[in-house]
Amino acid sequence: MSETAPTKGRVRPIRAFHLLAAEAFQDALRSRLGLAVAGCALLALVFVDRCTSLEGSFVLNGEAVNPAMTLRAIGPILFGWVSLFLLAASGLVASDGLARPVADGSIALWLARPVSRTVYALARLSGTLALAISAGGGALAAAAFLLHARHGFALEPALFAGLVYAASTAIVCALAMALSLYVPRVVTLFAVMLWIQLIVVGNAAHMLGASFGGWFAALERWGPPLGTALFYAMSGWVSLRLDAHEVALVMLRLAGWIGLSAALLVLSVRRLELR
Amino acid sequence: MQTLYARAPMIAFELASVSKLYSGRRALDRVNLAVPIGTAVGLLGPNGAGKTTALRLLLGFVRPSTGGVRVRGLPPSNPRSREGLGYVPERPAFAPRMTIRELLRLHGGLIGLDGDALEHEMQARLVETGLGDRAHERVGGLSKGLLQRVAFAQALLGDPELLLLDEPTSGLDPLGVRDARDWILAARQRGRTLLVSSHVLTEVERTCDHVVILHEGRIVASGPLAEVLLAGESLEDAYVRIVRGGAGASPQSTDVSAPEGAA
Numbered sequence: 001m002s003e004t005a006p007t008k009g010r011v012r013p014i015r016a017f018h019l020l021a022a023e024a025f026q027d028a029l030r031s032r033l034g035l036a037v038a039g040c041a042l043l044a045l046v047f048v049d050r051c052t053s054l055e056g057s058f059v060l061n062g063e064a065v066n067p068a069m070t071l072r073a074i075g076p077i078l079f080g081w082v083s084l085f086l087l088a089a090s091g092l093v094a095s096d097g098l099a100r101p102v103a104d105g106s107i108a109l110w111l112a113r114p115v116s117r118t119v120y121a122l123a124r125l126s127g128t129l130a131l132a133i134s135a136g137g138g139a140l141a142a143a144a145f146l147l148h149a150r151h152g153f154a155l156e157p158a159l160f161a162g163l164v165y166a167a168s169t170a171i172v173c174a175l176a177m178a179l180s181l182y183v184p185r186v187v188t189l190f191a192v193m194l195w196i197q198l199i200v201v202g203n204a205a206h207m208l209g210a211s212f213g214g215w216f217a218a219l220e221r222w223g224p225p226l227g228t229a230l231f232y233a234m235s236g237w238v239s240l241r242l243d244a245h246e247v248a249l250v251m252l253r254l255a256g257w258i259g260l261s262a263a264l265l266v267l268s269v270r271r272l273e274l275r
Numbered sequence: 276m277q278t279l280y281a282r283a284p285m286i287a288f289e290l291a292s293v294s295k296l297y298s299g300r301r302a303l304d305r306v307n308l309a310v311p312i313g314t315a316v317g318l319l320g321p322n323g324a325g326k327t328t329a330l331r332l333l334l335g336f337v338r339p340s341t342g343g344v345r346v347r348g349l350p351p352s353n354p355r356s357r358e359g360l361g362y363v364p365e366r367p368a369f370a371p372r373m374t375i376r377e378l379l380r381l382h383g384g385l386i387g388l389d390g391d392a393l394e395h396e397m398q399a400r401l402v403e404t405g406l407g408d409r410a411h412e413r414v415g416g417l418s419k420g421l422l423q424r425v426a427f428a429q430a431l432l433g434d435p436e437l438l439l440l441d442e443p444t445s446g447l448d449p450l451g452v453r454d455a456r457d458w459i460l461a462a463r464q465r466g467r468t469l470l471v472s473s474h475v476l477t478e479v480e481r482t483c484d485h486v487v488i489l490h491e492g493r494i495v496a497s498g499p500l501a502e503v504l505l506a507g508e509s510l511e512d513a514y515v516r517i518v519r520g521g522a523g524a525s526p527q528s529t530d531v532s533a534p535e536g537a538a
Binding site: 023 | 297331334337354355356357358364372373381382384385386387426429439
């Protein structure tokens, strides 16, 4: 031990946050689930590449159909589906992002430092998000470029859809991480996938004019508008006139859910007892 | 409140009438303890006596069911209570994909070290704990004994004022045990406050000047070693005598060795 103690300064929360978020990102990147998310992004990109590179024509019900024309119609659906697939994949890495350090006990030595649980929770979320958004965002950017280069899709709706994807990923990751503190990781993963599907189906049904009640209606009405926001973001591709007020409300609800889900995560970590 | 010194000027940490229940099971029962700065305390007791729970309360890992906990005068929920605190857990667990150097760099950053001071301190701890040649190895591939050395290296970073050690020699070979003893004694000589939870009574006898004995969640004896031990008695004999005689002791009877006038 050195005779003179090294100079130590008070650790500012922002510095602790940076250090722990970088560690969380590297941890996620090095984990198998991180590789799985990168694999999902690559798979999605290959899928988009195949779908956008159709050539020639085929006959359907006796009529010749040009695949390129068909793709103009299904392009937004393709992009939306890929976004939701990557969103579910982000739930995969998030289900592990906090549950693993808790399960293996490595969280204890971080929290034995002058680090608040709020900072720790937000740093883990940020590190996990950085991986999920960079993998998914990269795949979506490439998909947008393919749609633009091969079929003339405008890039602006893709940019809006990318922002909605990032916001939705923040919500899904925060809720998945909070849930993973209470239930096994595999249950978290399936719950997240089911939840995303329910919300998107509810959103789609609502936009198509279907009416329903009970908890499903409440989930659609008050839950995070993952499907609706994504559809509105891509509306520039389908020349749809939207009510600006309605769009603003949906985007506000999405933003509100980012705050709410992060708050739920922080609350869960603050209440956590490390036995 | 039971203090280990009659007139303690500054308290490093205290448990004030602390009880802790886990799913209805009482792990600690109205424990009162105040440890002055610079004291080396051995925390003894049978399995399930509440030793690890006491450490976890001080670190803020768990909340007391009743009573209050203060570390450096602050509740453990305040991160500043852990400034200048080093902790060696019973079973050290680290992010397995980090190298030892990455781990120490991050821990150093979290206690406010950076730049040359961090590099110097990191290197000093690596050498001190015998990990200098292994700094680039991933933590996940290390043996239990080496993990314990890593745990010491991170705990000793920055020469903390308070060291909480939970079974610090667990998993160490005889050379490692001797090294650990030297690190603990060096910290004690520098005037650091130590709380050493251990089953290895000979190590506690060598490294601590005070003991607290827990049994069934209650303090059944505490005070300077010389006062807890009867004439010619070893710590092991005293431990057996106290624990066997202390079962079911009331909290009021725990002040078996407090010096006259203890606060």
